[in-house]
Amino acid sequence: MKVWLKEKIGNPELFTGRQKELSYFLNWINRIKQELSQSTAILSRRKTGKSALLQRLYNLTFQKNDTVIPFYFEIRETDQWLLDFSRNFLFTFILQYIAFKTRKQEYFHYSKTNYSRVLNALKKEKLDYISHMIEDAELADRQEQADSLWDIARELPRMAAEHTDERVLQIIDEFQFINRFIFRDKSCKDRIENLAGSYLHTCEYKNAPMLVAGSWVGWLKRDLLRMLPGxxxxxxxxxxxxxxxxxxILKYSLIDNIPVAQDIIPLMAGLAERNPFYISSLIRSKYQEKDFTSKKGLLATLEFETLHREGSIKGTWMEYVLYALKETNDIHAKKIVLYLSRHREREVTRDEIRDKLNLEITDSELEKKLKILIHADIIEQGSSNFEYQGVRDNIFDKVFRGVYQKEIENFDPEDITREYKILSEKLLKKIRQLRGEYGRYKGAFAEFLIIHLLRYETCKNNDLFKSALHNLPDDFEFAEYGNIWSYHSPPLHEPEFQVDVLARAKKDEYALIWEVKNRKAKFSVKEAEEFLKKSDALKKLEGIEKSLLIVFSAGGFFKNTLEYLEKNNIAWTENKMWLKRK
Structure with a gap:
């Protein structure tokens, strides 16, 4: 996949998983062609992968080059005059539109203030059928008619789609900021608190549906339900x-060159609650004694991230907490969060909160405080408006207690240490019971080690690593590989398949396609046939002309399997050298 829109994640290889979401939304995007998809909001807290998902969907849609034209816009968390905001929105769309139509990436980098240059580009690329809207926008901009400019900018994506009978996918990130950071006046004194409502009819058009996202879940839901109901x-x-x-874990460990022991991988996944933000924060922690080769080192790093003022996890959670306490800064709010967090496995009524905490406030005052805490995402609404629940997250519980428990009741930081140890023992016991799952971790770890060697070692020690493989072509040499990682078939591809390792090389060099089995059982002919079949599909999808297929099997091979591999020019190895990190 070519990266047309620069992704915030940085190295594109860092994008991990989200296969279920990718499949769902790529199907949703495909249905836009028949005008069947309804505008949708993705809800999740900060740093859980929303922007990465949205930008990857953008690039996949752009690369597909079908009749759906993607448009990505992020609302900045800074005060903006409506006129400036509207101009930025309009230019962002029109430049991405021209880039899509012409397949010229240079348009992503055009100035977002020069109307003449954009109009000339439209004329040059024979897209001047929408020039009249840009001319109208320029006139409104020159006369400082902010409302008119916003109307033109907001409607431009669907009007462009309507003109050519194409479709536009509107991706707007951090949508909740539209009501907080946009102002009617140039001095940014008169905030527009209902600008989201201007989309009331726009978002209903099926030829340009919206996919919005927000990292303040309660805040975004409130705005959508109040201003854009249904x-x-x-x-x-x-x-x-x-x-x-x-x-x-394996991918970040490899790219950041941070060793993680095989038996620590499932424990880290469990303690980090399978949260991508927690995983990346642990791997990239500032903790000077960070060590993921032992349980003790993992727990120490997790405690640093939870309790230390420089912990990334603590810092991000405190953004939510401080926003809530700014809105309702009293001891009652802290007591409520602490109580609900302690009982986070069940829903709690307002009556119980008031009675257990001895709160001498009216029911309406309590409800108001609880709504503020919900909108700040540090408690959750229960199954009814009368019931509430703590955030079901062990790490948030410890962050909040580390900061506020001492001012409410006795608190010993050693409690956190003991709780993490108990939780880690429970997770390890569960991991040992799930032998099949543990086998999967072993396989993934073996893939990680082979990828590490291909990235850093094989090219420097060609003869050594060639001697650890059988059935190599006479002209084979290890190369400097570009992208190296586990390959998943594109979402919606039938049949779905995965190849353990794909190492891309230059056109005249061998790309490597690996099957990795880190187990006691021998590799069979049936498995070899399946590997050959999915490798052929991969080469066709990726346009790979020159490749070598390799099988690593820690348990060895059946005799007839080796005959099959020899016949089909597939290399093989059972040499444990491939499971050693240099």
Whole structure:
């Protein structure tokens, strides 16, 4: 996949998992062609992968080059005059539109203030059928008619789609900021608190549906339900599945060159609650004695991230907490969060909260405080408006207690240490019971080690690593590989398949396609046939002309399997050298 829109994640290889969400939304995007998709909001807290998902969907849609034209816009968390905001929105769309139509990436980098240059580009690329809207926008801008400019900018995506009978996918990130950071006046004194409502009819058009996201879940839901009732479906971004959490740990460990022991991988995934933000924060922690080769080192790093003022996890959670306490800064709010967090496995009524905490306030005052805490995402609404629940997250509980428990009741930081130790023992016991899952971790770890060697060692020690493989072509040499990682078939591809390792090389060099089995059982002919079949599909999908297939099997091979591998020019090895990190 070519990266047309620069992704915030940085190295594109860092994007991990989210296969279920990718499949769902790519199907949702495909249905836009028949005007069947309803505007949707993705809800999840900060740093859980929303922007990465949105930008990857953008690039996949752009690359597909079908009749759906993607548009990505992020609302900045800074005060903006409506006129400036509208101009930025309009230019962002029109430049991405021209880039899509022409397949010229240079348009992403054009100035977002020069109307003449954009009009000339439209004329040059024979897209001047929408020039009249840009001319109208320029006139409104020159006369400082902010409302008119916003009307033109907001409607431009669907009007462009309507003109050519194409479709536009409108992706707007951090949508909740539209009501907080946009102002009617240039001096940014007169905030527009209902600007989201201007989308009331726009978001209903099926030729340009909206996919919005927000990291303040309660805040975004409140705005959508109040100003755009019934217009949006809600989609919650859940934790990563076990296998994707493991893949993320291995991938970040490899790219950041931070060793993680094989038996620590499932424990890290469990303690981090399969949360991509927690996993990346642990791997990239500032903790000077960070060590993931032992349980003790993992727990020490987790405590640093939870309790230390420089912990990334603590810092992010405190953004939510401080916002809530700014709105309702009293001891009652802290007591409520602490009580609900302690009983986070069940829903609690307002009556119980008032009675157990001896709160001498009216029911309406208590309800108001609880709503503020919900909108700040540090408690959750229960199954009714009368019931509430703590955030079901062990790490948030410890962050909040570390900061506020001492001012409410006795608190010993050693309690956190003991709780993490108890939790880690429970997780390890569960991991030992799930032998099949543990086998999966072993396989993933073996893939990680082979990838590490291909990235850093094989090219420097060609003869040594060639001697650890059988059935190599005479002209084979290890190369400097570009992208190296586990390959998943594109979402919606039938049949779905996965190849353990793909190492891309230059056109005249061998790309490597690996099957990795880190187990006691021998590798069979049936498995070899399946590997050959999915490798052929991969080469066709990726346009790979020159490749070498390799099988690593820690348990060895059946005799007839070796005959099959020899016949089909597939290399093989059972040499444990491939499981050693240099």
């Amino acid at each position: 217009r949006f479906l809600f989609h919650y971004l859940e934790k990563l599945p076990d296998d994707e959490a493991v893949e993320m």
